[in-house]
Amino acid sequence: MSFHVDSEVGLLKQAIVHRPGLELTRLTPANVEELLFDDVIWADRARLEHAAFVGQLEAGGVLVHEFETLLAEALDQTGARTFLQERLTTATRFGPALDAPLDELVASTPAPILASLLIGGVLKRDVAALLHAPSLLMEYLAPDDFLLRPLPNHLFQRDNSAWIYDGVSVNPMAKPARQRETINSRVVYNFHPMFAATQMNYLYGNDSSAHDTATVEGGDITVIGNRAVMIGMGERSTPQGVEILSRSLFQSGNVDTVIVVELPKERAFMHLDTVMTMIDRDAFCVYPFLPAELRSFTLKAMGDGGDFKIEENSELFPVVAEVLGVDDLRILKTPIDKMGAAREQWDDGNNFLAVAPGVILGYERNVATNAYLADQGIRVVPVVGEELGRGRGGPRCMTCPIEREAVSA
Ligand SMILES: NC(=O)NCCC[C@H](N)C(=O)O
Numbered sequence: 001m002s003f004h005v006d007s008e009v010g011l012l013k014q015a016i017v018h019r020p021g022l023e024l025t026r027l028t029p030a031n032v033e034e035l036l037f038d039d040v041i042w043a044d045r046a047r048l049e050h051a052a053f054v055g056q057l058e059a060g061g062v063l064v065h066e067f068e069t070l071l072a073e074a075l076d077q078t079g080a081r082t083f084l085q086e087r088l089t090t091a092t093r094f095g096p097a098l099d100a101p102l103d104e105l106v107a108s109t110p111a112p113i114l115a116s117l118l119i120g121g122v123l124k125r126d127v128a129a130l131l132h133a134p135s136l137l138m139e140y141l142a143p144d145d146f147l148l149r150p151l152p153n154h155l156f157q158r159d160n161s162a163w164i165y166d167g168v169s170v171n172p173m174a175k176p177a178r179q180r181e182t183i184n185s186r187v188v189y190n191f192h193p194m195f196a197a198t199q200m201n202y203l204y205g206n207d208s209s210a211h212d213t214a215t216v217e218g219g220d221i222t223v224i225g226n227r228a229v230m231i232g233m234g235e236r237s238t239p240q241g242v243e244i245l246s247r248s249l250f251q252s253g254n255v256d257t258v259i260v261v262e263l264p265k266e267r268a269f270m271h272l273d274t275v276m277t278m279i280d281r282d283a284f285c286v287y288p289f290l291p292a293e294l295r296s297f298t299l300k301a302m303g304d305g306g307d308f309k310i311e312e313n314s315e316l317f318p319v320v321a322e323v324l325g326v327d328d329l330r331i332l333k334t335p336i337d338k339m340g341a342a343r344e345q346w347d348d349g350n351n352f353l354a355v356a357p358g359v360i361l362g363y364e365r366n367v368a369t370n371a372y373l374a375d376q377g378i379r380v381v382p383v384v385g386e387e388l389g390r391g392r393g394g395p396r397c398m399t400c401p402i403e404r405e406a407v408s409a
Helices: 022-026 043-059 067-075 080-087 096-108 111-120 124-130 136-140 181-191 239-252 316-324 338-346 367-375
Strands: 012-017 063-066 146-148 161-164 167-170 202-204 221-225 228-233 257-262 276-280 283-286 296-301 308-313 330-332 353-356 359-363 379-383 400-404
Touching: 012 043, 012 067, 012 353, 022 043, 022 111, 043 063, 043 359, 043 379, 063 067, 067 080, 067 111, 067 181, 080 096, 080 181, 096 124, 096 136, 124 146, 161 181, 161 221, 161 400, 167 181, 167 239, 202 239, 221 276, 221 316, 228 239, 228 316, 239 257, 239 308, 257 316, 276 353, 296 316, 308 316, 338 367, 359 367, 367 379
Parallel strands: 012 063, 167 202, 228 257, 283 330, 359 379
Antiparallel strands: 012 400, 161 167, 221 228, 257 296, 276 283, 296 308, 353 359
């Protein structure tokens, strides 16, 4: 079995999601903002909503893999815990006194519990009785302080890794609250038998370099097809990150065009998929009030060494249409006033997950957009996300496709 994502809208066959766990119960008014959520969440309800969402994916024929389960299974493979000891439970993260005792905890904790803690976080009081070394960090922390912070944004599996044709980028994340997610994803990809048994083509991030400002997040990446990729560049994916990923894509031989779309550096527009998603072989759903002054660039491979030339586009979608070989690309913008559009965009009204061409999952609350798309012949499967949506991510954000068919125009 090898994994590949050859389009954004072709038949979705396999995907990874994260069923929210311990981490959601650790969101408090004091930490939500830092952890990139908008509110404390009703965790049990969010889990029910997520289970219903997974049911909808499965009903659409998608084989769904649960991230925490994959992580637990990976942790029982040879080398996985050493990998964590070298990258997570280090003297620089926790102080020299805790280095060896935490390595020991990583070595001895049963895999399902360890997986839950790696995502859910660890309080000082959870481990105080086990750690006897005189540690300044332990003295400094209060019993309810986090020794290891929770990672509630694992819910948004789209972002920390992204399959692009037959390669995967394990993304260096922009926000400190999300950077550790990549370590967990690397454990899964490097050690889980499902992936270890295949020839993995790592495009970016599967190394322990400091990636500094060269960040990329999967919400910015769309595999539009025809050897092309569209990448948003703004709050999360930087020009440096986009350049490195593009070079790697060009070297892979599967991609010859990257279309880069500038985004406002604002929370509401944190990823490309907050303002537009491809929803059919010839259609994009686009936020109607995207500022006109945003630029886009086309990167074209030159040779096979990763070099490219850059052209600034006068308009984005004619270039996309040309690259896709589609005469009449449909740019679907909900006819709605500015306030209504801003409200639906905030609630992921442009964040759709296609499970097949023209068949998409989106939050039910975006009534105007969903009705408009239905009028345009798109089948919108409504997803309940009253709690899930408070993390500011929709169905596309919650899903990491790992096997998806190509489509022809
Ligand atoms: N692709 C996406 O737009 N993902 C949603 C990410 C939401 C998360 N709370 C974040 O701020 O990173």
